[in-house]
Amino acid sequence: MTRTLLTGNGAAAWGMRLARAxxxxxxxxxxxxxxxxxxxxxxxxxxIECRMTTLESEHSMLTAAGAAAATGVRVFxxxxxxxxxxxxxxxxxxxxxxxPLVLVNVxxxxxxxxxxxxxxxxxxxARDCGxxxxxxxxxxxxxxxxxxxxxxxxxxxxxxxxxxxxDGFYLSFTREPVQIPEAAAVNRFLPPFDSxxxxxxxxxxxxxxxxxxxxxxxxxxxxxxxxAAMNALGxxxxxxxxxxxxxxxxxxxxxxxxxxxxxxxxxxxxSFATKAREAVDHLRASGQAVGLVRPRLLRPFPKMALxxxxxxxxxxxxxxxxxxxxxxxxxxELATALYDQSTxxxxxxxxxxxxxxxxxxxxxxxEIAAETRRAVxxxxxxxxxxxxxxxxxxxxxxxxxxxxxxREPPRREP
Amino acid sequence: MPKHxxxxxxxxxxxxxxxxxxxxxxxxxxxxxFFLAGYxxxxxxxxxAERRGATIFAYVRASHDSIYERGIIRRxxxxxxxxxxxxxxxxxxxxxxxxxxxxVLIHSKLTAEDWIKRYTPLEKVVILHPVKTRRQELHxxxxxxxGAAACLAGVITRDHLQRAIEEEFVGQKGSLVQANLTQALxxxxxxxxxxxxxxxxxxxxxxxxxxxxxxxxxxEAADISAPTIHAALTSTxxxxxxxxxxxxVVDENICRRCGLCSSYCPxxxxxxxxxxxxxxxxxxxxxxxxxxxxxxxHAIHAHPxxxxxxxxx
Ligand code: SF4
Ligand code: SF4
Numbered sequence: 069m070t071r072t073l074l075t076g077n078g079a080a081a082w083g084m085r086l087a088r089a090x091x092x093x094x095x096x097x098x099x100x101x102x103x104x105x106x107x108x109x110x111x112x113x114x115x116i117e118c119r120m121t122t123l124e125s126e127h128s129m130l131t132a133a134g135a136a137a138a139t140g141v142r143v144f145x146x147x148x149x150x151x152x153x154x155x156x157x158x159x160x161x162x163x164x165x166x167x168p169l170v171l172v173n174v175x176x177x178x179x180x181x182x183x184x185x186x187x188x189x190x191x192x193x194a195r196d197c198g199x200x201x202x203x204x205x206x207x208x209x210x211x212x213x214x215x216x217x218x219x220x221x222x223x224x225x226x227x228x229x230x231x232x233x234x235d236g237f238y239l240s241f242t243r244e245p246v247q248i249p250e251a252a253a254v255n256r257f258l259p260p261f262d263s264x265x266x267x268x269x270x271x272x273x274x275x276x277x278x279x280x281x282x283x284x285x286x287x288x289x290x291x292x293x294x295x296a297a298m299n300a301l302g303x304x305x306x307x308x309x310x311x312x313x314x315x316x317x318x319x320x321x322x323x324x325x326x327x328x329x330x331x332x333x334x335x336x337x338x339s340f341a342t343k344a345r346e347a348v349d350h351l352r353a354s355g356q357a358v359g360l361v362r363p364r365l366l367r368p369f370p371k372m373a374l375x376x377x378x379x380x381x382x383x384x385x386x387x388x389x390x391x392x393x394x395x396x397x398x399x400x401e402l403a404t405a406l407y408d409q410s411t412x413x414x415x416x417x418x419x420x421x422x423x424x425x426x427x428x429x430x431x432x433x434x435e436i437a438a439e440t441r442r443a444v445x446x447x448x449x450x451x452x453x454x455x456x457x458x459x460x461x462x463x464x465x466x467x468x469x470x471x472x473x474x475r476e477p478p479r480r481e482p
Numbered sequence: 483m484p485k486h487x488x489x490x491x492x493x494x495x496x497x498x499x500x501x502x503x504x505x506x507x508x509x510x511x512x513x514x515x516f517f518l519a520g521y522x523x524x525x526x527x528x529x530x531a532e533r534r535g536a537t538i539f540a541y542v543r544a545s546h547d548s549i550y551e552r553g554i555i556r557r558x559x560x561x562x563x564x565x566x567x568x569x570x571x572x573x574x575x576x577x578x579x580x581x582x583x584x585x586v587l588i589h590s591k592l593t594a595e596d597w598i599k600r601y602t603p604l605e606k607v608v609i610l611h612p613v614k615t616r617r618q619e620l621h622x623x624x625x626x627x628x629g630a631a632a633c634l635a636g637v638i639t640r641d642h643l644q645r646a647i648e649e650e651f652v653g654q655k656g657s658l659v660q661a662n663l664t665q666a667l668x669x670x671x672x673x674x675x676x677x678x679x680x681x682x683x684x685x686x687x688x689x690x691x692x693x694x695x696x697x698x699x700x701x702e703a704a705d706i707s708a709p710t711i712h713a714a715l716t717s718t719x720x721x722x723x724x725x726x727x728x729x730x731v732v733d734e735n736i737c738r739r740c741g742l743c744s745s746y747c748p749x750x751x752x753x754x755x756x757x758x759x760x761x762x763x764x765x766x767x768x769x770x771x772x773x774x775x776x777x778x779x780h781a782i783h784a785h786p787x788x789x790x791x792x793x794x795x
Contacts, residue, residue: 073510073513073514073517073523073525075526180709181709237526237528237553238526238552238553241526241527242524242525242526242552243510243513243523243524243525243526244523244524244549245517245522245523339552340552342550342551342552343550343551343552343553345550346550346551349550425553427553427554429556429694431692431693431694432694434693435693435694435696453696454699455694455696456696456697456699457694457695457696457697458695458697459695461697461699468706470713470716470719471710471711471712471713471716472711472712472713472716473705473706473710473712
């Protein structure tokens, strides 16, 4: 086992390599491209055996990925942001085919305006497509999650595409020490793809472009895919334990930190949660009982596990790196998850932060904890709060001055 | 040299430079050197659209514990400035979070006293004398900066540094590796008297956590709040000519006046005079050299930019 410095993108490429993916359909987009470049250089030097095809769009890329997976080979691909949206139609389709493949998404905020930096509105747009989602917080997790994702995708109780999400820049271009597991150990954990009846031979034609009318059959097929997704909760816990036995690193549905005795919890997704963890250390040092929960699996949503860890807490600060009407996605989803319990519920306070890669400072985590406490005392939660400072507005004003936005607004008739 | 490092303290180091100077490489050499010295490490570059001459920064964190901080370093212990002209550009953010405890290493012809006099927060300034490289060898700056920073950190040996460079340049030409090694080790030696000057975690000491000045962002009508650029010619205000390291020059004797260069120039900075001879606006020509490649008569040549005043070596 070697421990070496890898970027999140490098770790993703290593995950694909150790998983021995047979086929890689590709289309470039920042900040994902380095994954494909890395794998392409390995193929070029005959270090790995894999067929790579460059396609003319993400839509075709995902079509090729799904079609290949439906013939029973192991498929890997990667995209980001606008690319994920462009391929969205095929994500629903491929999930409907029940074609197991692993797609890496490197999160990046969506246009307009254009940004290269991360938030989760891209990956969350895919939340209902039928593919499962694993969210990573470190480069090590990126590599490991790809191995877990193949086990999950190919399990007969699931057989669905899995998206592994990592944040642009904060993981994609950031190097950290990563343990690269031995190939033999990975082979034991992730044996060759047993594709069952997924195959393509001249003697055994199959068709995926099935049309069903009348609603009944349609309901049956889509609901089966849904049930398969729900199975993934149990399967993930199972393979997480196997992973720990094989490699010594734990992967539970939730990453929890100082939760047991906490009265206030932060809930977050992705790599920004490590910043929250750092803030928790400081808050703990000043005597505050604050903890952190980070869902690893977002699809399916680990509702029961979250109910358990949130039970008996006073306040929960849900920090959403995405924007959705009525509050961030995680906030509304968590509120739904808690609502069907008759026991006392913690007060949920919603913060929107990290849009377009905006940093969240340690002081802001302190203030989030303080605001959550104030809400608990008042017994009522304020409206979702955007993390945005007076200094940031001044910066915007400068941009607007350059862009000439401060002209006389056109007269409106009453 | 006394070393004051708390064993679990976190080094926070920020590099500033321009695209092409190898700031990312510098951060990686230093990150790798820390890693080889037994540290947990995080290194990353930050840039917008990638291009030569644009300002970029990179950071390195190193600690004996796991590192959970991410992204921008707000309170650096060491700031490494590869291009001294960036200090006066506020948008480059070189002085952000710099206090009198921050060590600032500047690649400069000026003296430390000059810099301290010019910019108030500067106190612990260390000068890295520009090495005699040709303009085309700009990227070697990175090795020098990494080498100097490694020495200032006080916990990286010459051997770690050497192995880090070999690791980062795996698969590269031997002469290139050697050139980088020489630069890095020279710079390391130059810093010998200041070895260990950088104290891990010092930038983070004594800062009272101020509450963030959050505001409730008010509604503004789309006339104002849509990201539309109304002003014409805003790009003329950006002197993209400063990005240039090579200057395209038209040889009028060879030029056939076909005007192709003018159509191909992505910046639209080549106009044709009444004779049809291309005239390049050097305030805005960014030096991409598309025109040099496209000219069918090979009438445009790339010349190294003259070194700015006072920078002559
Ligand atoms: S492309 Fe070359 S030959 Fe044509 S106008 Fe430009 S410089 Fe002259
Ligand atoms: S180098 Fe040539 S093509 Fe590029 S911006 Fe300058 S004039 Fe235009």
